[in-house]
Amino acid sequence: MEVLYFAWVRERIGLPKERIETDAATVADLVEQLRNREERYAMAFADLTALRVAVDQELTDFDAPLAGAREVAFFPPMTGG
Amino acid sequence: MRIEVQEAPFDFAAECGRFAEGRSDMGAIVTFAGVVRGDGMLSAMQIEHYPGMTEKAIAAIAVEAQARWALGDVLVIHRYGLLKPGEKIMMVATAAPHRKDAFEAAEYLMDYLKSRAPFWKKEQGAGGEGWVAAKDEDEDALQRW
Numbered sequence: 001m002e003v004l005y006f007a008w009v010r011e012r013i014g015l016p017k018e019r020i021e022t023d024a025a026t027v028a029d030l031v032e033q034l035r036n037r038e039e040r041y042a043m044a045f046a047d048l049t050a051l052r053v054a055v056d057q058e059l060t061d062f063d064a065p066l067a068g069a070r071e072v073a074f075f076p077p078m079t080g081g
Numbered sequence: 082m083r084i085e086v087q088e089a090p091f092d093f094a095a096e097c098g099r100f101a102e103g104r105s106d107m108g109a110i111v112t113f114a115g116v117v118r119g120d121g122m123l124s125a126m127q128i129e130h131y132p133g134m135t136e137k138a139i140a141a142i143a144v145e146a147q148a149r150w151a152l153g154d155v156l157v158i159h160r161y162g163l164l165k166p167g168e169k170i171m172m173v174a175t176a177a178p179h180r181k182d183a184f185e186a187a188e189y190l191m192d193y194l195k196s197r198a199p200f201w202k203k204e205q206g207a208g209g210e211g212w213v214a215a216k217d218e219d220e221d222a223l224q225r226w
Contacts, residue, residue, distance in 0.1 A: 007129055007201035008212050057134035059197070073131060073199075077215030080159065080200035081115055081171060081191055 001066070003030075005044070006075035009051065012044040027053050028062045030072065044074075052077055082147070082155045084139045086130065088162040093169055100156050101176035107153040109180035111187040113173050119166030122206035128161040128170065131199035135159070142193040146175070149189070150182040157190065161200065192222045 004017040024030035031048065034041045045051070048062055054073045055064050066072070085091070097112045117126050143155045152175055159171040173190045177183040202213040 004131070006131060006199070007203070054131070054134060054199070057131070057137055059138075073134070075131070075199065076201065076212065077220075078196055078199050079202045079213045079215050080198040081195035 001069055002071045003034075004071065004073040006073065008076055009044050009074050013040055022066075024066055026062070026066060027055065027060070027064050027072065030066060031062065050076060082140070082143050083157075084136055084143065085158040086132075086135050086139070087158070087160055090160070090168065091158050091172065093172055096156065096158065096172060097174065100174045101154045104153055104176060106178060107176040108178050109183040110174065110176045111180070111183040113187055113191060115170045115172070115191075117164045117166045117168050117170055122208055123166055123204055124207065125166075125205045126164045126170075127203040127205060127210075128164065129201045129203070130159075130161045134199050138198045139194065142190060142197060145193075146186045146189050150175075150177060150186040151179070152177050152182060152186055155186070155190070157194070159194065159198065159200065189226055192219075192226065195219045196223065 001020060002017055003020050005013050010016050022030055022033060024033055031045050035045050052075055053060060053062060055069050056071050093114050101107050101110055139157050143157060146152065146155060154176040156174040164170060173187055175183045175186045196215060196219045204211055204213055
């Protein structure tokens with residue numbers, strides 16, 4: 001699936017998106033796999049309360065299932081308007 | 082309903098003039114523009130967004146507003162990219178038969194655009210640059226709806 005990062009999450013991880021092959025059942029499982037990859041991921045995902053997630057461009061929770069998902073995005077709380 | 086997510090500036094006066102023009106059934110039009118405030122040493126604002134999701138999220142907010150209030154039309158324009166103090170970031174316009182619906186729907190749109198549309202602001206100034214943190218009060222503002 002495509003994994004996208006925005007704002008300071010993108011800066012900390014150092015790339016805007018990447019293709020990841022994963023068997024993660026939920027967003028939380030995917031986060032755990034990413035954290036275990038490298039320090040920069042562990043840093044970016046250190047505090048999940050500071051992050052929001054969208055699956056297939058819909059805001060959701062970290063316990064959301066990933067079955068059939070094509071795109072997951074991680075970002076800080078939004079500051080539009 | 083019209084949603085525009087764009088890098089280019091928009092002509093606020095022209096958009097206001099065109100909006101719901103000739104709709105004699107619409108007794109009230111409310112327009113709002115958000116402007117980059119030149120606080121302190123702010124020299125520019127970089128706005129990032131999530132192409133694809135942004136348009137969908139704004140449309141969903143506008144559809145919800147249409148379900149809650151008697152609206153004849155809704156317009157949302159939101160920019161991204163590099164903006165200078167004084168530049169307009171975004172605008173909303175609502176048209177309704179009566180003003181209460183137009184005002185409330187415009188406030189609802191603003192409250193939801195602030196914390197549910199995928200935009201992120203980064204301030205640049207003499208002291209460096211930094212991401213604007215979301216405010217608790219913006220999240221709290223959603224509770225009243």
